[in-house]
Amino acid sequence: MSVESTFIKAVAQLNPASQDRQPAIARMEQWLADLGQTTVAQSLSGTALVEQGTLAQSAQQLNQQLQAQREAWAASWSALAPAQELADRFRDRIMLLVFGSFNAGKSSLCNFLADRFRRQGHSVDFFRLADGQMQPMPEGFQEGATETTVALQGVCLGEKLVLLDTPGLHSANAHNAALTQQFLESTDALLWLSSSSAPGQVQELGDLLVELRRNKPLLPVITRSDRIEEDEIDNEIVKVLCNKTADNRQLQEEDVMTRAAQALNHWGLSRDLLKPALSLSVHMARSQQDEDQGLEQAGFERLYLAVQNLLTPALAYKQRKPAELQLHHIEEAILSPLMQTLEQGAAQLRQRIEEQTVVLQGAVQVLTEGTWRRVVPQLPEVLEKHAAQQDVAAVRTELGQNIGKAFADLSQTVLVNFQLTQPDVPTLNLPAHIGYEVFQEQGEGQAPLIDYNRLYMSLNDVVMNGAQELAEQVVEQAEQSLEQLKQELIGLENAVADQAQALEAIKRQLHAA
Known part of the structure; x- marks a missing residue:
């Protein structure tokens, strides 16, 4: 012959x-359902982030991209119908x-x-x-x-x-x-x-x-x-x-x-x-x-x-082609695009996180000094307003209000990406001599005489310390929000990586059968 x-x-x-590959196909169908649930459960929450800030927008963009991937899965499988029909015909x-x-x-x-x-x-x-x-x-x-x-x-x-x-x-x-x-x-x-x-x-x-x-x-x-x-x-x-x-x-x-x-x-x-x-x-x-x-x-x-x-x-x-068709669809039309989207979105988000990390590293000093610069010029008006009564409590209250307002305005600018809870202004420890040595009688029937030089020297540290205490509390809030976002991103990446490993196990089992 x-x-x-x-x-x-x-x-x-x-x-x-x-050959009968239905068990393998069923495992892959369950894997796909698990992947969808995992990416939903691991969505980035954006807790304590300003919705319109670049940080929250990057996180939300990644969530939306993953959602779009999930919504496209069914359509991508339908696109393979002609090839599946041809394979089934032969x-x-x-x-x-x-x-x-x-x-x-x-x-x-x-x-x-x-x-x-x-x-x-x-x-x-x-x-x-x-x-x-x-x-x-x-x-x-x-x-x-x-x-x-x-x-x-x-x-x-x-x-x-x-x-x-x-x-x-x-x-x-x-x-x-x-x-x-x-x-x-x-x-x-x-x-x-x-x-x-x-x-x-x-x-x-x-x-x-x-x-x-x-x-x-x-x-x-x-x-x-x-x-x-x-x-x-x-x-x-x-x-x-x-x-x-x-x-x-x-x-x-x-x-x-x-x-x-x-x-x-x-x-x-x-x-x-x-x-x-x-x-x-x-x-x-x-x-x-x-x-x-x-x-x-x-x-x-x-x-x-x-x-x-x-x-x-x-x-x-x-x-083993029926199971291979399902496997290839999952690898090429679902997992690979998903991981590419996650990689690109995570890289962009990490860049934003790094930018905010740099901001937070200097934020305490920026907020402290900025608040001090805004409040100190207001001291003469505050002191003169309460000099006649030598009302130290009123000075403390108004000075605290000025510190709180100046700090709130500045923190919203410096920490624009974070939805912060403004802390209470700390108790201002005014020096005892403010009511005695600084307020000096000029004469009977005349307004007290204020020694501004001595007063500034006494109150500069008071304002600076109060602003710093506020800054430290607010920056700690922002740092906690940033760390939470980091951990959520790591959790999302690890969850998808675990799913990829699970698919590899299914693949090895398919090829070993």
């Missing part, structure tokens, strides 16, 4: 029915994504393999997807030197294998590129095609990075591995196409493997995902009169063996 016949028979004997078949730039020969390879399956007596059905609907195609894929794939198209080879020939991810057509991305999720393994004129452009793998991180196996295929030579036919020199030499093919394959392995290593992925590269020429396989020899020399026997080896890991992925 030929290598081709063995391959096609092996494909026909595949049993890709998915639940009993292995699906291979034929990936590459628009000139990589994807359509040519799919058409050729369809012809080989048909010759072996197997059914071949071409289809295309339009608006989520599967439509039959009576003929094969259009082939050309320019981009001809305008919609997602595929071919069923027998009853067990499907090739998806997609619009290139590098397509100039934005709709085509988006379509390809949407249906990547449905596939079980990846055929990476590149032309031998520029083989293995590893930057293309960046577009497959998500799929590679899903542990889907990757088979590099170098297409159009042929060259033009001159030959003499009927005494005329003509140009003919022939296979590239084995040495030339080997050099290109080794180069592709080296660079692809480096790219996987750079992304922290296992090289085990990368299967040995191979070269082939659809044109040469079609043009040879000796069919078996032509297939071998064109590289197709190697392709059959490679794809047959690829089917084992693809089958393992296929059997």
